[in-house]
Amino acid sequence: MRILLMGSAAAEGWPGLWCNCDVCQRAHAVGGKSIRSRSGALIDDTLKVDLCPDTYMQARRDGLDLSRVTDILITHAHNDHLAVNELAYNTPPYAHDNPPVHVWGGERVIEKVKSATSRWPDQENRLHVLKPFQPVYLRDGTYVMPLEASHAADSSPLNFIIRRGDKTLLYGLDSGWYPEASWQAHAGHFFNVVIIDCTMGNLLRSSGHGTFSEAVQIKERMLAEGTADSSTIFVANHFSHNIKLLHHEIEEWFAGTGFIVGYDGLVLEV
C-alpha cells in the first residue's frame, strides 16, 4: 500500500489564507514543509480520500494523474474535505475516457455530492451512503470499515479502516478522542499505518479535533490492545496554524514518540 499525503493543514491552510499572524509570516519566510495545503490523501493512485479545495494544485505539484481514480472516500461534509463542485468535472465535456468514479460517504456527504453530480451518467449507482460500523467492499476488493468520529455531527463525520491486500490503514481525520464504539471496532484489525488528527497541537483539548498528547495516548492504547506494534507507522496530521509551531518545531515536540509529522507530499509505503 502506497499512501500519499497530498495535504496536511486544517481548514484555513498554513499560512492561513488571509492570516497575517507571526507564525504565518514565519512560514512564508522558511517555506518547505511549513507550507501546508488542506488535507487529503491518495492510496495506490486509484483511491482518493477526501477532496479538498487544493486538490487541483496538489495534483500538479506532485505530478499526479487523477484520471486513474476509481473511488473517493469522503470523511465528512466540511468544505476543507469536500470541495464538492470539483466532482462536476469528472464527466464529459470536462473529463473523457476516465473510469466512472464512485463516491462513498455519510448521509450529509452524499446529499451534497448528489446535487453537484446531477450530470453523471448512472449517478444513482455511483453514490454510496456509508453508515458507521457497516463495512463495505469497493469494486477492487478494498475493505472499508466506517468508524464514528468525534466531530461536528451535522457533517456526517466518519473515520475509515481501509484494508487492501494484507495492509491496513486507519484514517483518523477529522476527530477528537475516538468514541468508545470506534475503539471497539479496532478489534480484530492490525494497523500498518495510523493517521491521527492533530489540529489542536499543544493547545487545549477540543471535542472535535485532536491534540499532540492525545495522539500519543492513541498510540499507547493501540499498542496495549495489540492493534499496532513497533512496525506500525504513526503519523500526526491536519494541523491548525494556531498551534504556532513550524514543521521542525512540531518534530521537536514529537521527538522520541516514534511519530512521523505529516507534511504535503509525504509518501508512506507498507
Ligand SMILES: [Zn+2]
Ligand atoms: Zn478538517
Ligand SMILES: [Zn+2]
Ligand atoms: Zn496565521
Ligand SMILES: [Zn+2]
Ligand atoms: Zn471538519
